Amino acid sequence: MRVLMAAPSSPARLHNLAPFAWALRTAGHEVKIAGRPSFAEEILRTSAVAVELEDGDETALAESAALTEFAELWRPQVVVSDALAPAGTAAARAVGAVAVRVLGALDEPDAADPADVTLDTVPPSLRTGSGAVRAMRHVPYFGPVVVPNWLRRKARRSRVLLHLTDETLFGPLFDVVAGEDFELVCAARIPSGVTLPANVRLVDSAPPAALLSTCVAVIHDGDAALALAAAAHGLPQLSLAASAIAERIAAAGAGKTGSGEEARALTADAELDRAAKALREEIAALPAPRTIVDELIR
Structure with a gap:
């Protein structure tokens, strides 16, 4: 079966599609991912075949004559698109293919979604919106990583991953x-004038894909991909900035939002840990991408 995917120029959104692309490929199907020329290298980093479209809006693949033209030439049976790539559904309609939409942590189900099948990688307990969706297990992916040498040694104490983009x-x-x-x-890069406590370890590389399984908690500033990945690993988390997904995780009892003061109890709150593990079990119980592929074939 031929499957064409359409992705906007967003690594986080592409990474949300990648596990489904892998499931299709390992099931023996031919997969190509289409995006803007400037995004082709990012697509290649997922080990997928890239299709360069014409230059245009990098944030959303709303319209693309080139995508439809390629679909008419290649004749895919299925066109999969991100929520910000509605051009994928238009291309599917042009060639009579099944239109599949994949939602992630930044998306809301929409009752007016024109896709034939909508897959949501956000677990039901964290989902809002009124659209009909099919749940698909979230498989965390952050791109190619190398396990840093320092991570090969056992930690002397419990480890918490810190990921902040706001230096203040x-x-x-x-x-x-x-x-x-x-x-x-x-x-x-720690701002000048900030004192580094003895229990803070500053490293050259801290890739979540390599680090999360060794952590007991995560602190971030609203990063949706990291928040959902931490949930998949069953880790309590603290968001220091407003984020829709972080607020839902907090409402589920698996995380906190607010100031750094909340960090004191992050690793010692038994109820927080229990809720985080319950959320992990909910995610693990959802159909894996390969299961969704089998359903799609049937």
Whole structure:
């Protein structure tokens, strides 16, 4: 079977599609992923075949004559698209293919969704919206990574992953966690004037794909992909910035939102840990991408 995928120029959104693409390929189907020329290298990093479309809006693949032209030439049976790539559904309609939409942590189900099948990688307990969706297990993927040498040695204390893009958050957080009985690991440029506590480990590389399975918690500033990955690993998490998915995880009891003060109890709250593990079990019980592929074939 030929499957054409359409992705906007967003690594996070492409990474949400990648496990489904792998499931299709390992089941023996031919898969190509279409995107803007500037995004082709990112597509190739997923080990997929890339199709370069014409230049255009990088944030959303709303219209693409080239995508429809390629579909008419290649004749895929299925066209899979991200929520910000509605051109995929238009291409599917042009060639009589099945239109599949894949939703991620930043998307809401929509009752007016024109796709034939809508797959949602957000677990039901964290989902909002009124559209009919088919749940698909979230498989965390962050692109190619190398396990850093320092991670090959056993940690001397519990490890917490820290991922912040807002540099102003480091100082207040470090003041709070100094002296806590866990190791805070981060790979970031720490602003001048910020004192690094003894329990903060500054490293050159802290890839979540390699690190999450060794952690007991995660602190971030609203990163949706990291929040959903932490949920899949059953890790309590703290978001220091507003984020829809982080707020739903907090409402489920598996995380917290707010200031760095919440970090003090992040690794010692039994109820938080129980809820995080329950969320992990919910995600693990959802159909894997390969199961969805079998259903799609039938």
